[in-house]
Amino acid sequence: MTPIRLFDTYERKIREFKPISPGKVGLYACGPTVYNYAHIGNLRTYVFEDILRRVLEFNGLEVNHVVNITDVGHLTSDADTGEDKMEVGTRRTGMTAWEMAEFYGDAFKSDLRQLNALEPATWCKATDHIEEQIAFVQDLEDKGYTYRTDDGIYFNSQKLNSYGYLARLDISGLQGGARVEQGGRLHVTDFALWKFSNPNEKRQMEWVSPWGTGFPGWHIECSAMSAKYLGDFFDIHCGGEDHIPIHHTNEIAQTEASKGTRLANFWMHGYFLQLNNAKMAKSKGDFIRLETLVEEGFSTHDYRYYCLTAHYRTQMSFSLESLDASRTALARMRQTAYDWGEPGEISEEYLHRFVSYINDDLNMPRALAVVWEMIRSDLADEAKKATLLKVDEVMGLDIGAWHPDAIEAPAEVMNLLQERELARTEKHWQRADELRDMIAEYGYVIEDTGNGPKLSR
RNA sequence: GGCUGGGUGGCAGAGUGGUUAUGCUGCGGUCUGCAACACCGUUUACGCCGGUUCAAUUCCGACCCCAGCCUCCA
Numbered sequence: 011m012t013p014i015r016l017f018d019t020y021e022r023k024i025r026e027f028k029p030i031s032p033g034k035v036g037l038y039a040c041g042p043t044v045y046n047y048a049h050i051g052n053l054r055t056y057v058f059e060d061i062l063r064r065v066l067e068f069n070g071l072e073v074n075h076v077v078n079i080t081d082v083g084h085l086t087s088d089a090d091t092g093e094d095k096m097e098v099g100t101r102r103t104g105m106t107a108w109e110m111a112e113f114y115g116d117a118f119k120s121d122l123r124q125l126n127a128l129e130p131a132t133w134c135k136a137t138d139h140i141e142e143q144i145a146f147v148q149d150l151e152d153k154g155y156t157y158r159t160d161d162g163i164y165f166n167s168q169k170l171n172s173y174g175y176l177a178r179l180d181i182s183g184l185q186g187g188a189r190v191e192q193g194g195r196l197h198v199t200d201f202a203l204w205k206f207s208n209p210n211e212k213r214q215m216e217w218v219s220p221w222g223t224g225f226p227g228w229h230i231e232c233s234a235m236s237a238k239y240l241g242d243f244f245d246i247h248c249g250g251e252d253h254i255p256i257h258h259t260n261e262i263a264q265t266e267a268s269k270g271t272r273l274a275n276f277w278m279h280g281y282f283l284q285l286n287n288a289k290m291a292k293s294k295g296d297f298i299r300l301e302t303l304v305e306e307g308f309s310t311h312d313y314r315y316y317c318l319t320a321h322y323r324t325q326m327s328f329s330l331e332s333l334d335a336s337r338t339a340l341a342r343m344r345q346t347a348y349d350w351g352e353p354g355e356i357s358e359e360y361l362h363r364f365v366s367y368i369n370d371d372l373n374m375p376r377a378l379a380v381v382w383e384m385i386r387s388d389l390a391d392e393a394k395k396a397t398l399l400k401v402d403e404v405m406g407l408d409i410g411a412w413h414p415d416a417i418e419a420p421a422e423v424m425n426l427l428q429e430r431e432l433a434r435t436e437k438h439w440q441r442a443d444e445l446r447d448m449i450a451e452y453g454y455v456i457e458d459t460g461n462g463p464k465l466s467r
Numbered sequence: 468g469g470c471u472g473g474g475u476g477g478c479a480g481a482g483u484g485g486u487u488a489u490g491c492u493g494c495g496g497u498c499u500g501c502a503a504c505a506c507c508g509u510u511u512a513c514g515c516c517g518g519u520u521c522a523a524u525u526c527c528g529a530c531c532c533c534a535g536c537c538u539c540c541a
Contacts, residue, residue, distance in 0.1 A: 177470080180470050183537085251535065256538090325473075327480095375490090376482080386506095442501085457504055
């Protein structure tokens with residue numbers, strides 16, 4: 011079998027992937043912060059992670075997939091004007107922080123299911139792992155990596171020579187450009203491990219700790235939970251590209267200080283979906299949800315297909331026009347496959363070519379090109395069907411489950427349709443065309459096939 | 468300002484030191500009463516300026532532009 015080669019952000023190169031334990035892969039994916047719905051840009055990263063998992067499994071590996079839910083740890087902005095996102099969220103929704111976390115967590119899981127992403131083996135919430143996080147911070151304190159300020163316990167990034175290696179950070183450059191008040195931090199790159207509650211206001215989420223009542227910093231949850239579920243050094247850690255300079259840099263710093271490892275053997279990042287030449291941001295008004303696309307008449311699978319048309323490591327420009335191209339392509343793929351009938355023998359040649367691309371750093375656009383080549387080849391239909399169903403184990407487009415919708419048209423439309431068929435057998439073409447126009451006014455399109463007319467909306 | 472990454476045909480998006488994916492769209496054709504579907508064919512593509520080379524979109528350098536991060540963020 012073709013070796014699996016993956017791009018590792020830490021090394022900044024593609025290298026062969028070999029599991030730390032033969033046959034088994036530990037995979038940790040940074041999950042959502044649940045103060046709002048996920049937008050399609052967020053979702054693109056989870057589609058990438060799902061493809062990664064499917065490719066590993068396609069290669070016969072057993073994947074232990076862990077995804078966290080960040081339901082606490084939203085640091086209040088360091089600037090005086092900053093607000094706690096969670097607080098803003100509770101005001102907006104009228105829910106408590108706990109209710110909100112559950113609500114948006116469920117919405118997120120629902121989005122993933124609709125995108126046909128495989129369910130992780132473990133979902134872990136930050137609030138369910140406060141003890142582990144406290145223990146982790148305690149360990150860092152014992153090892154001399156922390157200091158205390160007025161508002162929390164901080165990680166001293168200067169204690170690690172390798173700090174910022176993942177992002178190739180030029181720390182002196184950062185200092186010149188820092189736009190935010192440092193507070194009590196000693197260095198710009200230092201970050202909170204544990205934040206104290208403000209004595210003047212009661213937080214909805216807070217816990218007692220050896221340092222005082224408060225809540226964990228954002229980064230510590232991933233170091234603590236990944237260690238719990240996958241060990242001190244596991245195979246792959248994923249997330250969005252924006253996590254490279256801060257979140258993952260800090261996770262690595264914590265784990266390196268505590269465990270002496272770089273946390274994961276491979277660091278992989280999904281790149282942004284751009285809207286109007288800028289990243290889609292929850293803070294802007296123009297963020298698009300999966301549900302928004304459905305309201306626009308697209309299916310969630312259309313969006314999944316769309317994600318496969320670009321490599322995960324390139325930014326992609328979103329527009330309804332380009333999504334429409336994917337919808338058309340997927341519709342043709344499904345319909346064609348349906349018409350092929352029952353599957354026969356898989357074409358080893360096409361399968362092999364497909365695998366050589368997916369194993370080459372998840373090159374789905376190239377793999378998809380092979381699939382189209384196969385579809386338009388002179389292979390027998392049964393072989394095409396079998397091959398397509400096989401490669402769909404990776405694509406996840408549910409090709410095999412699809413069937414044409416049985417259109418339920420109102421009786422008026424059905425009568426018109428019947429009338430038109432009569433006109434056609436009598437070769438009254440003008441009348442037939444009039445009837446077609448009338449049917450069109452009800453919103454239905456007619457396709458005349460060998461087996462009679464076919465209605466669609 | 469610093470750091471990281473990128474600029475490919477109408478759109479999206481692969482890839483390569485010489486033969487220039489793939490999907491969608493447009494155009495031409497076959498099929499069809501017409502249309503639609505399907506199928507076949509098809510259009511001056513590689514930001515700009517230098518350099519290396521027999522040959523550069525592909526390698527090197529400068530420049531311009533774009534995105535991300537430096538602030539919660541997929």
